[in-house]
């Protein structure tokens with residue numbers, strides 16, 4: 001487009017105003033479509049922790065900036081292609097242009113300010129997300145092919161394969177891996193941390209919604225990686241205290257009259273019922289052998305019942321019952337604290353004899 005001497009200042013500024021209106025409309029349409037793509041599908045899992053709320057804030061802050069920049073750039077691109085396209089036979093060059101100092105300052109200063117603000121906000125969120133407060137729930141997480149174990153050192157080393165956390169109180173996780181790399185992830189908490197053999201890693205989560213959420217291993221760790229899952233139950237503070245107190249008494253108490261209840265609690269906490277049938281625990285799992293038949297199995301293995309039960313928990317593949325595949329029961333339970341293991345063995349021996 002060339003500007004002839006006959007053009008008046010008035011018509012030129014009118015043209016410019018028209019271009020700005022058209023560009024703005026284009027940018028609004030593009031921004032609207034992009035915003036719909038960002039907002040309508042559920043890209044993120046619902047947040048269930050304070051850390052997740054902060055991370056989602058950073059996510060949306062950056063996304064909004066991206067949408068605005070994308071809309072402006074794409075509007076100029078589309079407008080230019082539409083208005084200034086050359087005619088098929090036009091081989092002429094465009095008019096020479098000079099730099100525009102004002103624009104150069106603007107397109108340097110604005111991105112600098114935006115990127116700096118993202119860095120500052122991210123740094124603040126990272127620092128806050130690592131704060132544990134004065135009284136965190138400490139949880140030792142052990143990852144191994146292919147199971148998670150959670151131990152509460154402040155509750156007599158209470159051990160569970162299902163994670164339980166109180167609401168609105170920071171939980172400080174210390175992660176260890178016994179064999180290869182694993183990664184601890186609860187999508188609703190937005191926090192993810194690797195478990196690395198030979199060292200410990202840490203992560204903090206402050207759950208702020210009651211409910212049950214999945215725990216997922218997100219580091220390819222072998223054949224069972226896809227099934228290396230567990231569950232986190234976020235409980236009321238009182239409910240958690242009650243559970244932890246009962247569980248830690250089960251772990252620490254040892255023999256005495258509470259033995260059966262203690263063993264039953266260990267059975268429930270470690271999710272044994274998901275795979276095994278046991279009348280005394282009202283469980284009906286069929287993945288592994290029927291535990292009401294333990295005395296028969298012990299006879300077939302030629303071992304005293306209590307010795308057989310203990311060996312089957314600690315070294316599950318030493319004797320594999322006919323009709324069940326080997327290497328299915330996780331070897332995790334070998335790391336149960338001794339008092340809990342004793343209580344579990346006693347419970348299984350007593351209840352299978354009674355069956």
Ligand code: CUA
Pocket residue numbers: 143144145146181182183217218219220221222224225226228
């Ligand atoms: Cu453990 Cu994947």
